[in-house]
Amino acid sequence: MQKMGTQHVMVLPFPAQGHVNPLMSFSKRLTQHGFRVTFVNTDFIHKRVVSATNEEVNLEGSAVRLVSVPDGLGPMDDRIDTASMCSAILRAMPSAIERLIKDMNGGSEKISAMVADLNMAWALEIAHELGLKGVVFCPSSAAIFALQDNIPKLIQDGILDNHGIPIIEEKFQLSPTMPFLETTNIPWCTIGDTTVQKTIYDYLARYMNVTHLTNWWICSTTSELEYGALSLCPKILPIGPILMESGDDKLRSLGQFWEEDLSCLNWLDQQPPCSIIYIAFGSTTFFYPNQLKELALGLGLTKKPFLWVVRDDASDNTKITYLDEFEGNRGKIVKWAPQQKVLSHPAIACFFSLCGWNSIMEGVTNGVPFLCWPYFADQLFNKAYICDVWKVGLGFDLDDRGLIPHWEIKKKVDQLLGDENMRGRSQKLKEMIVRNIAEGGESYENFKKFEEWLRK
Structure with a gap:
């Protein structure tokens, strides 16, 4: 590992297993390049992560520091209820994140940049106001990022109404190089009833409206896997797959519930x-x-x-x-x-x-x-x-x-x-990805470019 530098990055995942995990893997990658990381979970998720951690794990001297803030929900509230979670997050977390950054920057632990999960991209406004570099990290596919980035066009084309609800039931393509998607399978339309879907859509629209505050949209994918989505949304930088390395037991366990x-x-x-x-x-x-x-x-x-x-x-x-x-x-x-x-x-x-x-x-x-x-x-x-x-x-x-x-x-x-051909295609996909993340590969070079920008 390189000698630890002075740059200090705040990493902010959405409070769900599928978001905490890749953001922890990404944090590990940052530490390998000499950065310190403050990883901000909600209080509820922080307790789950700590309780799931093997007793042998000792973070003393680690470049990753765990902190937590309230999520706005009570101890008995249902955190599987995505709509309630989204509403509570916007009520409680922005002020808590702002206080945390100000407190840290008032001492010796100064934050120089924030990496926000796409689903927490509202925090870019806070980073911008406090003079921090801002980065969006998308833990889902580039296709989903591209879908959300193209919501205004879907509304204009009569596929969605102004509340994000499908007007028609049919298949559509974001571009000819991407697979078809059923309007009923639009991600936020697969959760709960129409009221729930509108609440989730409003949350989504809120964070998508501020993604322009950074030029760094990074995603755990590769151009070979998602050529169509990346062509449609060229601002997305593929640096994936972002996976925890096999020897990283200490930090891997910190992404588990x-x-x-x-x-x-x-x-x-x-x-x-x-x-x-x-x-x-x-x-x-x-x-x-x-x-x-x-x-x-x-x-x-x-x-x-x-x-x-x-x-x-x-x-x-x-x-x-x-x-x-x-x-x-x-x-x-x-x-x-x-x-x-x-x-x-x-x-x-x-x-x-x-x-x-x-x-x-x-x-x-x-x-x-x-x-x-x-x-x-x-x-x-x-x-x-x-x-x-x-x-x-x-x-x-x-x-x-x-x-x-x-x-x-x-x-x-x-x-x-x-089906031997199926396994053969799987192996070819593996070989392509391994080349991509190896030194000289596209994902490797893209991460290097990002790391150099972050260090400036």
Whole structure:
């Protein structure tokens, strides 16, 4: 590691697992280039991260400092309620962030720049007013950033009304080089009812209106993966994938909301190459018992070993006994896994995924094909890249109950694992990405350019 410099960067993630994780990985990258980082979580997320941290983790002397501010919600409020969270954030966090910066800049810990998660880009106004350099970091795809940047055009073209709600139900393209998107699958239109969607859209419009305060829009992607989106929105600088390196156990754990069960790595070591189905559905997905049962039955029909991540809050309490009995000798169930390490393990054959952007980047970087099970938000659009553009995965069809039935699961597992061309394309995508992030590659050089600007 280079000698630590005097530049001090504040990093501000949106309070959700899929945002804290990549921003922590990005912070680690900054420290490798000699920067100090103050990482600002909400009080609620800070407590979760600390409680999930392995006891051996010691941050003394680390270039990353953890601090927290209130999110505006009470201790018993539902933080899965995105609309309430967005409203509370705008009430409480701007003044808290401003006070934090002023307090730090009044002492010896002066902040010189702020890196704001795209979903927290309202903070650019604070950075601008206090004379800090401002940067937007997009932890989702460039396509989603481009979609939000083109909202005025979508309103002008009669696709959205002034509240961000679709006027028509049809497919549209942002550009001829990008996949089609259903208006019903526009990310903020997949959450709650119309009132909720309008609240989320208002929050989104609020932060998008200030992204012009910086020329640095950086994204965890590559030009080969998202040529169309980056051509449509050339201001976005691809520096990805931004992933935590395998040896960074100390900082990796600080991006997690649950303690990782490392026993699954020893279990994987005992399995043959390309033999294990890995199933992980992120940090917020809830399964109704009938869908959970169909998934378990489908895995049973495949007669293939599996590693399945099932959070305690992923379904109701009846799941615990049922899945303990189901696990048997052929599979392993854990509450949370070190996903990057799992996906890089030679025993993994494929990845059942919600298609969150971080999981996609981890999967494609390791050459793993996907079985796509999107839930909401950007996941539905991300699936189109996996299945239709890169052609490294398959989706599922619903039955007349609105469920993915067990026979459909078996069918798609057999189809995916029997397709050597699918694995071949996955490996080619991996090779392309590895070249990109290696010295001299586009993402490497783009990050170098950004780092030099930040240091000036």
